[in-house]
Amino acid sequence: MPAAERKRGDFGQITEQLRRSTVRIVDDAGDGERGSGSGVIWDSSGLIVTNAHVVRRSRPRIELWDGRAFPSVVESRDDRRDLAALRIYATGLLPAVAGDSSRLRAGEMVLAVGNPLGFIGALTTGVVHAIGPLRGSAAVLGFKQRFAWRPETPAVRWRTPPDAWSG
Numbered sequence: 001m002p003a004a005e006r007k008r009g010d011f012g013q014i015t016e017q018l019r020r021s022t023v024r025i026v027d028d029a030g031d032g033e034r035g036s037g038s039g040v041i042w043d044s045s046g047l048i049v050t051n052a053h054v055v056r057r058s059r060p061r062i063e064l065w066d067g068r069a070f071p072s073v074v075e076s077r078d079d080r081r082d083l084a085a086l087r088i089y090a091t092g093l094l095p096a097v098a099g100d101s102s103r104l105r106a107g108e109m110v111l112a113v114g115n116p117l118g119f120i121g122a123l124t125t126g127v128v129h130a131i132g133p134l135r136g137s138a139a140v141l142g143f144k145q146r147f148a149w150r151p152e153t154p155a156v157r158w159r160t161p162p163d164a165w166s167g
Contacts (some may be wrong), residue, residue, distance in 0.1 A: 016111070022097060022114060023041060023048055023062050023113040024062070024118075025048075027054065027056050027057055027063075028061075036048060037114075037115070038054070038085075038113075041093050041095045041096060042094050042095055044147070046087050046093060049083065050086065050148055053079075053082055055086065060074075064093075072086040108128050109127055109128075109130065110126050111124070117146060
């Protein structure tokens with residue numbers, strides 16, 4: 001099989017695995033405000049990692065790719081780093097595979113899967129433009145580092161503007 005065909009197959013396989021490791025987080029703040037975002041199944045025991053700004057209450061609902069839904073408990077939250085750890089009690093979870101971000105190079109293609117505005121399993125691609133700490137106007141504008149995926153090293157850092165979709 002030609003390398004280009006193998007790569008297309010790998011792309012589809014990685015996308016499917018990512019979608020199965022990505023969850024939708026539904027958070028009803030109790031004041032009529034309802035939000036949603038995305039998280040990643042971090043381990044098969046039910047640890048979910050997401051952005052802290054996605055979680056406004058202590059027991060948001062987690063929806064899996066197969067339609068199952070579970071209440072969760074917020075185990076920890078770090079607003080400064082915009083990270084939160086949630087826990088669900090479920091079986092048959094497919095955790096994401098963390099990669100080695102030190103192997104990432106500028107110019108490499110990355111994938112991101114999420115649930116923006118309720119679109120389940122939305123996929124986008126991008127190209128890494130730089131590695132290392134943000135300098136200049138990007139740092140001043142407050143760009144954040146987010147997780148994305150690439151075939152050789154699954155979880156890598158990704159930079160998005162501060163008001164980009166959280167889901």
